[in-house]
């Protein structure tokens with residue numbers, strides 16, 4: 001259990017200009033950041049190269065999406081190899097906004113995860129239930145089925161960080177309570193134990209996303225199965241440093 005390094009991702013979504021990225025880089029440089037935490041920022045595609053040059057080198061840079069082919073006639077898409085070519089190592093896939101605004105299916109997301117891994121990227125697959133699913137008691141069924149759809153294409157669990165993001169908590173200011181998040185994280189870890197292996201269950205980071213702030217991060221971080229966060233809005237602000245340092 002002890003070997004899971006705390007992981008904090010910032011997902012800038014469709015936000016940022018060069019000037020704003022300079023500001024984010026400044027507060028990340030100033031820190032100080034807990035050296036025991038792995039930090040990655042997810043940038044708009046057009047700023048991947050600029051972000052890689054600008055944010056400190058001990059911080060990873062992720063794309064927010066990519067396609068499942070190396071090149072070709074896929075207007076508007078980017079390939080994993082292009083992300084690597086810019087010096088970035090990570091990609092966020094299956095974010096709820098990709099699923100719900102852009103209609104990405106479990107199957108497509110699974111194929112993208114498989115291709116990104118095969119091209120050498122590290123992947124942050126996202127998943128989580130909608131409010132109506134939670135209210136009808138279907139949370140576990142939904143997240144297990146989302147994980148099951150990904151599993152056949154996850155060929156290397158050591159390069160995967162799972163992001164559980166209940167859709168009702170994203171951008172709403174309604175953070176899941178530490179108990180609500182812990183309950184699902186423990187179920188997800190048990191699913192890994194039952195369907196992949198004990199080793200993968202013990203070593204895979206499962207991070208929480210959904211309205212994480214400096215005010216809510218410490219209690220969430222104290223939960224045994226919460227191994228970090230995927231932070232949206234607050235990752236654009238200096239309070240992101242406090243979230244990175246949630247375990248201090």
Ligand SMILES: O=C[C@H](O)COP(=O)(O)O
Pocket residue numbers: 011095165169170171172173209210211212230231232233234
């Ligand atoms: O990827 C991040 C999540 O969508 C959370 O966003 P949020 O922190 O703005 O709620």
